[in-house]
Structure formats: structure tokens, C-alpha cells
Amino acid sequence: MKPKILLVNPPIYDFAAYDFWLKPYGLLSIAGYLRDKVDFKLFDYLDRLHPFVVKRNELESDRWGRGRLYCQKLPNPACLENIPRYFRRFGLPRELFIDFLTTQTQSDFVLIQTMMTYWYPGVQEVIEDIRNAWPKAKIILGGNYVTLCAKHAQELGADLSVEGTNLGPLAEFLDIEPDSEQPAFWQGYENLNVGVLKLTDGCPFNCTYCSVPKVYGKFKTRPLEHSLAELQLLCRLGVENIAFYDDALLxxxxxxxxxxxxxxxxxxxxxxxxxxxxxxxxxITSELAELMVRAGFKTFYLGFESASLEWQKRTGSKVSSDELAQASQYLIAAGAEPASITAYQILGHPQTDSQQLEASMRFVNSLGIRGMLADFSPIPGTPDGEFCRKWVDMDEPLFHNKTAFPIILLGFDETNRLKDLQRQLNRSLPNIQKH
Ligand code: B12
Ligand code: SF4
Structure with a gap:
């Protein structure tokens, strides 16, 4: 008889969360590798096509399949009680999962996706509910939080934590050999309008605020046929929007x-x-821009972070201001709507003086494209994250929270001032729409 496995994508505990094409792609990939050898069920707390969410039409999707998540207000966690924002639990209500567990036959294993390090309370909640309802099920964690905060994750009481990308321990624990040629298990969803693809692993750069080089090692491409097969599967399932989760897609x-x-x-x-x-x-060359637009790219998020040469050099020189200007021109010339091109800039980075954020925001605006502030999340094990021990206890992942850290570093008023300025600059662009 095939083993039974329940796949769970936990709820999010945070100040803010939005379904920005969020899918538990690591978990679905693993399930894909085990397909045909296992009986799967999927419970995704963040699935906005779940009947509970669909009934509430205030949570409708935008034209690219994104949208708000169902949420409930909570008191701030004790260590973040001074952060003047509302803390919430995002995702399907806890009772729905408890009902699900009591009405289904017990699974042998439960695989839980972990994502942002500071989202671990959602993982804790799921473990608690499974232990109560299905005491015999073996719980397995994997993904970003487990990889970046291995010691902390071990204290959550799972039976196995799969750190990084090595699936050997998982294969041994399940006693099943994964077949990495298989596409992700998208069939786990009853309804699906958004999918994810990843054509590559890793990144050739070494930015001081990022964990990717350490976790993935050398940049590698994935087999093209594998990605095309997964694309065809997503098409058959009726998906209209695909987000790439690559770190260095280009x-x-x-x-x-x-x-x-x-x-x-x-x-x-x-x-x-x-x-x-x-x-x-x-x-982004003119040829690549033209191909991307022709093949269906609708939104272009570019990592920029700062126009300051000093800051760029200090953090890894991944991109220069001239390169951003050139790429925007190529994309616009290729037919991309200027409002669909967005440059991310870090807010609350510890080298804040040399970053000259306000000047950088004005530079991005001068290119006629949108700017978006990406709140800084300090990541343990990275040079910048380790430097942040000066301000916060990095061994408590709640302090990696991207809403909290800029407020701790810059103060509430300065953080709000910069966010307001970003909104004003974006409003000053002609024909701006939400992309
Ligand atoms: C896609 C992505 C996003 C997506 C959202 C993804 C989601 N579903 O939530 C978007 C673009 C929205 C996003 C946003 C942000 N992100 Co992000 N993101 C990623 C990225 C690129 C991939 C994460 C992922 O899905 N991995 C899973 C799959 C795709 O990876 P994989 O290699 O195939 O997985 C293998 C193994 O990991 C393992 N595995 C994975 N999952 C599982 C599960 C189980 C059960 C098992 C057994 C194994 C397993 O098996 C797989 C096969 O070998 C990572 C970087 C990276 N490459 O990991 C950053 C990363 C997670 N993000 C990061 C950051 C900083 C952010 C932002 C804070 C940026 C910002 N300032 O706005 C925001 C936060 C959003 C929020 N609301 O708080 C940081 C982590 C921060 C932290 N403290 O945890 C990372 C690590 C990048 C970095 N800079 O180092 N992100
Ligand atoms: S921030 Fe981007 S470019 Fe820099 S190392 Fe991370 S993935 Fe690569």
C-alpha cells in the first residue's frame, strides 16, 4: 500500500502579507518528485481559491491573479510589542484545518513548507494541531526557515528537518527515491489560476544582505525539457499567470x-x-527585452536597492544606475508599459547613510518607472544580517521581520515619511496603474 502524505502550507503571522503570487513551490516540487509512489492531500492556508475565501468576494484577485489574504487581528508578540502596527494571522481559519484533520484518515507523514524565518509561529501552530489530532503522523519540515535557522527550527518538535537542497535525508526517512524529472504536484489544488516556475538555481553574485549564494552554491540551469513539461501541465490546469521564483533568471x-x-x-x-x-x-539587452515582452511578460520587478555608487560597491555591485536606466529604456522600447516596470529599493538597510535612499528614489522616478520600497529583513549568516546583532537578537527570528526592522533602525516617523514619499513619487508618474 502507498504511504499517505499530507502537504501543508502554513498560515502567516505578520504585520502585513499579500498574495503576491505566493505558492509553496518547494513543497509542491518535492511532492512532484514522489508522485505515483504516495497518496497525497494538500492543505494550503494561503489558497485564495478555497471555497471559504471565494465566498467572501471582498478578497477578489487583481488582473494578474494577486490579492489580499483572509486575516484576523492578534496582539503583537512580546518582543515586537513596541512596533506600532497591527499584527495579524493571514490564511484560512485554524478551525478549518482542525475539521479537516478530524474528518480525514490519518496520514503517515505530514510535510510542512517553511518560508520567511519570521513566519515560524504559523509552522508551530500547524505542528500543534497535527500532534493533537494525528499523534502517530511523522512531521517533516523543509524550506527557507529550516535552512536559515536550523537550530531554532529543531526546537519546534518535528520528526525531521530537511535543511538546504539535499533531499537525501528525506528519501531515507520516507524510504522512497524521489524522481527529480517530475513536475511539481500542481494537481493538489482543486482550482488553480497562478503557477510558479524556476528555470535556474542559485546566483553568480554575492550581495552582503542575501542568503542565496551560501545556500545554493554555484549558479546552475535546470533542464529546459523539465520546465517546458511543467509549463504544459500548468496550461492544462487552466493557469493564466506564472511567477518565476529564480534568483538570477536573466x-x-x-x-x-x-x-x-x-x-x-x-x-x-x-x-x-x-x-x-x-x-x-x-x-536586459534590447533583444532579450523584446523577446520577454513578445512571449508574455507583463510585470518587470528589477532589483536596484540604491543609486549610491559607494553603497553598490560595498554590498556586491550587482547592478549600476546606468544599467537600470538602460534596461528601462529597452523594456519600454520593446512595448512594456512603464507602469509595469518597478525598481525595488531596500528600506532600513544597516548602511543607511551611504545608501542615500531618498536620492535613489528620485533617480528611479526620473526614469519614468515605479519605485517600490522593499523593507529590509536581516538574515542570519549573511554579513549584513550578522551586523544587525548590534540592534536586535538575531537568534529570535521574529526580529528578522521586514516591517519591524526598518522601524527599529530608522524609527516609525522616518519609515512612514519615506513610504509616503514613495507613494507621492509613484503618483507623479503619468498613466500609473497598479501592476
Ligand atoms: C520566491 C521568493 C519570494 C516570493 C514569495 C515566496 C512565497 N511563497 O512566500 C516573493 C517574491 C513574494 C518574496 C518576498 C520576500 N522575500 Co523572498 N524569496 C523567494 C525565494 C527566491 C524562493 C523561496 C522559495 O519559494 N523556495 C522554495 C523553492 C522554490 O526552492 P527550491 O530550491 O526548489 O527548494 C528546495 C529546497 O529548499 C527544499 N525545500 C523547499 N521547500 C521544502 C519543503 C519541504 C517540506 C521539504 C522537505 C523540502 C523543501 O527542497 C527543494 C528541492 O530541492 C527565496 C530565495 C531562495 N532562492 O530560496 C527568497 C527569500 C526567501 N526571500 C527573502 C526575503 C528577504 C524576502 C522579502 C522580505 C523581500 C522584501 N524586502 O520585500 C519579501 C518578504 C515577503 C513578506 N510578505 O514578508 C529572503 C529570506 C528572508 C527571511 N528572513 O526569511 C530569501 C531567502 C532571499 C534572500 N534575500 O536571502 N520572496
Ligand atoms: S540579492 Fe540577488 S543578485 Fe544579490 S546575491 Fe542575492 S539573488 Fe544574487
Missing amino acids: FEPEKVLMPFLNEVLTRNIKMNFHSPNALNARF
Whole structure:
């Protein structure tokens, strides 16, 4: 008999959360690798097509499949009680999961996705409910929080924590050999309108605030046929929007992104593509911009962070101001709407003096594209995250919270002033729409 596995994407405990094409892609990929050898069930607390959410039409999706998550207000956690923002629990109500557990046959294993390090209270909640309802089930955690805060995660009481990308311990624990040629288990959803793809792993840069180089090692491309098969599966399931979760999607584009997009055109696949995880403007040539627009890219999020040369050099020189300007021009010339091009800039980075954030925001605005402040989350094990021990206890992941840290560093008034300025600058752009 096949083992039974329940897959869970936990609720989020945070000051803010929005379904910005959020899918538990690590968990679905693992389930895909085990397909046919296991009986799966999926409970995704963040699924906005779940009947509970669909009934509340105030949570409708925007034209690219994003939208607000159902939420309930909570008191701030004790260590963040001085942060003057409302703390909430985002995702399906806890009772729905408890009902689900009491009406289903027990699974042998429960695989839980972990994501942002400071979202661990959601993982804790799920573990508690499973231990109460299904005491015999073996609980397995994997993903970003487990990888970055391994010691902390071990204290949550799971039976196995799969750190990083090595699936050996998982295969051994389940006694099943994963088949990494298989696409992710998208069939776990009854209704699906948004999918995710990842054509590459890792990144060739070494930014001082980022964990990717350490976790993934050398940049590698994934087999093109694998990604195309997964794209076809998503098309068959009726998906209209796909977000790329790559860290360096545009690096060596002739090896993977360009052949992938050429196939999309050859096969006449109509899909809206998005890049929420930031593209590197350095690699956008006029040819690549034209291909991306023609093949269906609708939104372009570019990682910029600061126009200050000193700050750029200090943090890894991933992109320069000229490269951002050039890339914006190429994208606009290729037919991208200027309002669909957004440059992210870090708010609350510890080298705040050299960052010259306000001047950088004005520079982005002068290019005629949108700016977006990406609140800084200090990550343990990175040079900048370790430096933040000066202000917060980095061994308590709640202090990595991206809403809290800029307020702790810059103060509430300064944080609000910069956010207001960003809104004003964006409103000053002609024909601006929400993208
Ligand atoms: C996609 C992504 C996002 C998406 C959202 C993803 C989601 N579903 O929530 C978007 C673009 C919205 C996003 C936003 C942000 N992100 Co982000 N994001 C990522 C990214 C690129 C991938 C995460 C992911 O889905 N991994 C899973 C899959 C895709 O990876 P994989 O390699 O195939 O997985 C393998 C293993 O990890 C393992 N595995 C993975 N999951 C599981 C689960 C189980 C059960 C098992 C057994 C194994 C397993 O098996 C897989 C196969 O080998 C990571 C960087 C990275 N490369 O990990 C940053 C990362 C997680 N993000 C980060 C940051 C900083 C942010 C932001 C704070 C940025 C900002 N300032 O706005 C925001 C926060 C949003 C919020 N509301 O708080 C940080 C982490 C911060 C932290 N403290 O945890 C990371 C690590 C990047 C970095 N800079 O170092 N992000
Ligand atoms: S370019 Fe992006 S993914 Fe690569 S190291 Fe820098 S921040 Fe991380």
C-alpha cells in the first residue's frame, strides 16, 4: 500500500502579507518528485481559491491573479510589542484545518513548507494541531526557515528537518527515491489560476544582505525539457499567470530563458509571466527585452536597492544606475508599459547613510518607472544580517521581520515619511496603474 502524505502550507503571522503570487513551490516540487509512489492531500492556508475565501468576494484577485489574504487581528508578540502596527494571522481559519484533520484518515507523514524565518509561529501552530489530532503522523519540515535557522527550527518538535537542497535525508526517512524529472504536484489544488516556475538555481553574485549564494552554491540551469513539461501541465490546469521564483533568471539567458521563451512562442502558449523575485537589469539587452515582452511578460520587478555608487560597491555591485536606466529604456522600447516596470529599493538597510535612499528614489522616478520600497529583513549568516546583532537578537527570528526592522533602525516617523514619499513619487508618474 502507498504511504499517505499530507502537504501543508502554513498560515502567516505578520504585520502585513499579500498574495503576491505566493505558492509553496518547494513543497509542491518535492511532492512532484514522489508522485505515483504516495497518496497525497494538500492543505494550503494561503489558497485564495478555497471555497471559504471565494465566498467572501471582498478578497477578489487583481488582473494578474494577486490579492489580499483572509486575516484576523492578534496582539503583537512580546518582543515586537513596541512596533506600532497591527499584527495579524493571514490564511484560512485554524478551525478549518482542525475539521479537516478530524474528518480525514490519518496520514503517515505530514510535510510542512517553511518560508520567511519570521513566519515560524504559523509552522508551530500547524505542528500543534497535527500532534493533537494525528499523534502517530511523522512531521517533516523543509524550506527557507529550516535552512536559515536550523537550530531554532529543531526546537519546534518535528520528526525531521530537511535543511538546504539535499533531499537525501528525506528519501531515507520516507524510504522512497524521489524522481527529480517530475513536475511539481500542481494537481493538489482543486482550482488553480497562478503557477510558479524556476528555470535556474542559485546566483553568480554575492550581495552582503542575501542568503542565496551560501545556500545554493554555484549558479546552475535546470533542464529546459523539465520546465517546458511543467509549463504544459500548468496550461492544462487552466493557469493564466506564472511567477518565476529564480534568483538570477536573466543570467546566461542564451542557455535557458531565451530557448524557453522561444518555445513558448513556437508552441503558441498564451501566458502572463511575472518576476516578483527581482530581475537583474544588467542582463536586459534590447533583444532579450523584446523577446520577454513578445512571449508574455507583463510585470518587470528589477532589483536596484540604491543609486549610491559607494553603497553598490560595498554590498556586491550587482547592478549600476546606468544599467537600470538602460534596461528601462529597452523594456519600454520593446512595448512594456512603464507602469509595469518597478525598481525595488531596500528600506532600513544597516548602511543607511551611504545608501542615500531618498536620492535613489528620485533617480528611479526620473526614469519614468515605479519605485517600490522593499523593507529590509536581516538574515542570519549573511554579513549584513550578522551586523544587525548590534540592534536586535538575531537568534529570535521574529526580529528578522521586514516591517519591524526598518522601524527599529530608522524609527516609525522616518519609515512612514519615506513610504509616503514613495507613494507621492509613484503618483507623479503619468498613466500609473497598479501592476
Ligand atoms: C520566491 C521568493 C519570494 C516570493 C514569495 C515566496 C512565497 N511563497 O512566500 C516573493 C517574491 C513574494 C518574496 C518576498 C520576500 N522575500 Co523572498 N524569496 C523567494 C525565494 C527566491 C524562493 C523561496 C522559495 O519559494 N523556495 C522554495 C523553492 C522554490 O526552492 P527550491 O530550491 O526548489 O527548494 C528546495 C529546497 O529548499 C527544499 N525545500 C523547499 N521547500 C521544502 C519543503 C519541504 C517540506 C521539504 C522537505 C523540502 C523543501 O527542497 C527543494 C528541492 O530541492 C527565496 C530565495 C531562495 N532562492 O530560496 C527568497 C527569500 C526567501 N526571500 C527573502 C526575503 C528577504 C524576502 C522579502 C522580505 C523581500 C522584501 N524586502 O520585500 C519579501 C518578504 C515577503 C513578506 N510578505 O514578508 C529572503 C529570506 C528572508 C527571511 N528572513 O526569511 C530569501 C531567502 C532571499 C534572500 N534575500 O536571502 N520572496
Ligand atoms: S543578485 Fe540577488 S539573488 Fe544574487 S546575491 Fe544579490 S540579492 Fe542575492
